[in-house]
Amino acid sequence: MRGDYQQLVDEVSAALGAPATLEDRDFGLIAFGVHDTGDGSSGGVSSLMDPVRTKSILHRRSTAAVRAWFEAYGIARATGPLRIPPDPSAGVLTGRICLPARHDGVVQGYVWLLDDGHLADVELGGPGRAQDPRIAQAMRTAARIGALLAAETRAGAAAGALLHDVLAGPVTGRDAALAELRDALPGGAAGPVAAVAVLPWRPADPAAPGPGLPRTAATTLVRVGGGGGRDGESAGAGTGARVRTGAGGGSGGGAEPVRALAALVLLPSAGSVDPAVAAAERLLHAAGGGPPGGTRTGAPGEVPAGVRRGARGAARIRAGEPAAGAAAVPDAVAGVGDGRADLVGLPDTWREALAAARAARAAPRLGPVARWPEIGPYRLLTDLPGGADPTVGRLLEPAHAALAHTAEVYLDHAGQAARTAAALGIHRQTLYYRLSRVEELTGLDLTAGEDRLLLHMSLKSARL
Numbered sequence: 001m002r003g004d005y006q007q008l009v010d011e012v013s014a015a016l017g018a019p020a021t022l023e024d025r026d027f028g029l030i031a032f033g034v035h036d037t038g039d040g041s042s043g044g045v046s047s048l049m050d051p052v053r054t055k056s057i058l059h060r061r062s063t064a065a066v067r068a069w070f071e072a073y074g075i076a077r078a079t080g081p082l083r084i085p086p087d088p089s090a091g092v093l094t095g096r097i098c099l100p101a102r103h104d105g106v107v108q109g110y111v112w113l114l115d116d117g118h119l120a121d122v123e124l125g126g127p128g129r130a131q132d133p134r135i136a137q138a139m140r141t142a143a144r145i146g147a148l149l150a151a152e153t154r155a156g157a158a159a160g161a162l163l164h165d166v167l168a169g170p171v172t173g174r175d176a177a178l179a180e181l182r183d184a185l186p187g188g189a190a191g192p193v194a195a196v197a198v199l200p201w202r203p204a205d206p207a208a209p210g211p212g213l214p215r216t217a218a219t220t221l222v223r224v225g226g227g228g229g230r231d232g233e234s235a236g237a238g239t240g241a242r243v244r245t246g247a248g249g250g251s252g253g254g255a256e257p258v259r260a261l262a263a264l265v266l267l268p269s270a271g272s273v274d275p276a277v278a279a280a281e282r283l284l285h286a287a288g289g290g291p292p293g294g295t296r297t298g299a300p301g302e303v304p305a306g307v308r309r310g311a312r313g314a315a316r317i318r319a320g321e322p323a324a325g326a327a328a329v330p331d332a333v334a335g336v337g338d339g340r341a342d343l344v345g346l347p348d349t350w351r352e353a354l355a356a357a358r359a360a361r362a363a364p365r366l367g368p369v370a371r372w373p374e375i376g377p378y379r380l381l382t383d384l385p386g387g388a389d390p391t392v393g394r395l396l397e398p399a400h401a402a403l404a405h406t407a408e409v410y411l412d413h414a415g416q417a418a419r420t421a422a423a424l425g426i427h428r429q430t431l432y433y434r435l436s437r438v439e440e441l442t443g444l445d446l447t448a449g450e451d452r453l454l455l456h457m458s459l460k461s462a463r464l
Contacts, residue, residue: 004148005022005030005031005145005148006031008022008031008141008144008145008148009021009022009031009032009033009111009145010033011141012033012099012111012113012138012141012142013033013113015134015137015138015141016097016113016119016122016134016135016138017118018097018113018114018115018118018119019032019033019113019114020032020033020111020112020113020114021033021053021056021057021111021112022101022109022110022111022112022145023056023062023109023110023112024108024109024149025076025107025108025109025110026067026286027056027061027062027066027067027070027110028060028061028213028282028286029056029057029060029061029062030109032057049094049114051091051093052066052090052091052092053094053112053114059282059285060282061282061285061286066090066091069087069090069092070084070096070098073098075098075100075107075110076100076107077107078098078100078107079100079102080100080124080125080126080139081097081098081099081100081124081125081135081138081139082097082098082100082124083095083096083097083098083115083124084096084097084098094114094115094116095114095115095116095117096112096113096114096115097112097113097115097119097122097124098110098111098112098113099111099112099113099138099139099142100142100146101142101143101145101146101149102142102143102146103143103146103147103149103150104150106150107146108145108146108149108150108153109145109146109149111138111141111142111145113138122134122135123135155184156218156219158184159181159184159185159217159218159264160218160219160220161220162177162180162181162184162218163181163218163219163220163262163264164220164221164222164262165177165181166178166181166346166347167220167222167262167346167347167350168222168223174347178343178344178346181218181343182343185217185218185266185343186217190342191266191267191268191342192266192267192268192269192270192339192340192341192342193217193264193265193266193267193339193340193342193343193345193346193349194265194267194273194275194276194336194337194338194339194340194349194353195262195263195264195265195276195336195337195346195349195350195352195353196261196262196263196265196276196279196280196283196334196335196336196337196353197260197261197262197263197334197335197337197350197353197354197356197357198260198261198263198280198283198284198287198332198333198334198357199224199258199259199260199261199332199333199334199354199357199358199361200258200259200260200287200332201221201258201259201260201261201287201332202259202287202332213263213279213282213283214275214278214279215265215266215267215275215276215279216263216264216265216266216279217264217265217266218263218264219261219262219263219264219283220261220262221259221260221261221262222259222260222261222262223257223258223259223260224257224258224259224260224354225257225258260354260357261283261287262350262353263276263279263280263283264346265279267339269339270338270339270340270341271339272339273336273337273338273339273371276336276337276339277336277369277371280334280335280336280369281334281369283334284332284333284334284368284369287331287332332368333357333360333361333367333368333369333370334357334360334367334368334369334370335352335353335354335355335356335357335358335359335360335369335370335371335372336353336356336369336370336371336372337349337350337351337352337353337356337372338352338372338373352372353372354382355372355375355378355379355382355383356370356371356372356374356375356378357370358378358382358464359375359378359381359382359464360375361464362378362460362463362464363378363463366378377457377460378460378464381457381460381461381464382464384457384461388458388461388462389454389458391442391443391444391454391455391458392442392454392455392458392459392462394441394442395407395438395441395442396458396459396462400441402434403434403437403438403441404438404459404462406420406424406431406434406435406438407434407435407438407455407459408456408459408460409423409424410431410435410446411452411455411456411459415446415452417431417432438455442455
């Protein structure tokens with residue numbers, strides 16, 4: 001179906017001699033025609049790219065601000081073509097002609113034509129004005145696009161409902177839902193797949209996104225969190241996942257159920273999850289979790305874009321990361337599970353994707369898009385039941401955040417006092433005093449390996 005859209009967009013471009021793009025109604029890029037780079041290399045089209053068009057192609061989605069700017073012209077209500085003038089202050093250096101792609105009275109997307117003035121004499125039509133035949137032809141093509149988008153939306157909604165049943169429905173019905181999902185997907189989804197998790201999912205439009213994501217076969221919203229356990233009935237496909245919203249303390253309690261977006265991505269091979277990473281980046285951008293592109297936040301100590309401060313946390317992962325009491329919690333993160341040979345492995349790759357997303361939220365250095373193989377100890381920690389070990393309960397109280405932070409940095413540095421003191425910027429005697437207080441609060445012996453292991457795991461787990 002992606003090829004159908006490209007062919008139709010090329011038809012519109014050829015009819016009017018202008019570079020065209022197709023976006024869904026959420027301003028996600030679906031297809032685009034040839035564009036001039038300014039040196040005539042596009043084959044004679046003289047229109048120049050402007051920042052808005054360039055970014056929409058590079059990021060495969062327009063920003064919320066751009067969407068609001070264009071929607072102010074009434075494009076969502078328009079039943080015919082609209083001319084939109086340039087506005088350099090908004091980054092719109094080139095005028096546009098917008099062709100709404102509608103079906104059954106509902107706008108499904110938009111075909112955008114760049115107009116640097118060479119289409120000024122093209123009559124769009126109106127009361128007492130005959131529409132230019134080229135525009136009439138382009139609108140017929142837009143109507144065909146609208147019908148395709150509507151059909152894809154209906155199919156996507158059905159597949160999304162089945163995906164939800166597979167991941168979060170009653171355990172007894174998941175096998176049947178998986179069989180139905182296989183039948184509903186193109187080619188029976190006989191090839192490799194991977195899951196993507198984006199959490200929390202709370203964009204302005206609360207619904208799961210529709211078409212516009214290459215290789216994304218289905219999306220759905222799933223409630224995750226709300227306590228531990230491995231009974232298979234928990235939200236989030238029986239993961240028992242607990243997800244910290246960022247406002248709680250570091251005690252492992254206070255985790256609240258949140259909405260996560262689940263996406264099923266078709267892969268060229270089980271060992272290549274790049275399409276899933278690309279889908280995760282676009283979905284994360286739609287969720288307001290930072291710009292698409294790149295799966296890392298940078299060097300330890302850097303606070304990534306889209307990260308807000310102020311929530312209390314147990315401690316930081318390593319020296320240089322935000323400390324307890326000032327933990328950085330990303331507004332939204334994404335996780336990508338390992339590829340599986342076929343749909344039978346969907347529940348497993350979803351569990352991995354959700355774990356990776358939770359890890360990225362706990363340790364921003366892993367995100368904003370985290371892959372399951374790269375989250376280290378969180379592969380084990382995300383599988384633990386909810387709630388802090390009673391031994392460390394007092395240490396994880398907000399009043400002792402500095403002590404918890406000290407203990408985690410100390411353990412991250414393999415118990416080396418000199419490195420820990422340097423990382424914390426404190427005197428070694430101060431470090432020893434704090435560690436003695438940690439021992440008093442927990443009853444643990446920090447010279448004993450198993451006690452250190454329990455404390456380290458508890459502090460890491462508290463981030464989740």
